[in-house]
Amino acid sequence: MRIYTDEIINAICLHIASRKDISPTDVEVQLAWDEQFGYTAEVWVQGRSQYLVEANILEAIEQYLLKQYQRRVFRSQITLDADEEFWADIAD
Known part of the structure; x- marks a missing residue:
């Protein structure tokens, strides 16, 4: 199975929204990759910015797959x- 940019962003928006008890539409996300930090996401909520590292992104995807696809996957997959x-x- 493969998910693309839009679904990864949706996963992060839903994850942050549930943690902060806000609407997913109140969350903005920009994905990035660089050699020093790897995969990151800059997230804006209520005018404040925060960075997520790869582990946070994987956690959001893990929860998204469980809630949206009823698929239990682990970060290693x-x-x-x-x-x-x-x-x-x-991976299956």
Whole structure:
């Protein structure tokens, strides 16, 4: 299974919204990758910015797959990758 940028962003929005008890539409996300930090996401909530590291992104995807697809996966089964867009491969 593979999910792409939009679903990864949705996963992060839903995850942050549930943690902060706000609407997912109140969360903005920008994904990034660089050699020093790997995969990150900058998240804006109510005018404040925070960065998520890869482990946080994987946690959000893990919860998203459980809630949206009823698939229980572990972080070790999720691989992030990117070229022109981001995607996550989920191993069976």
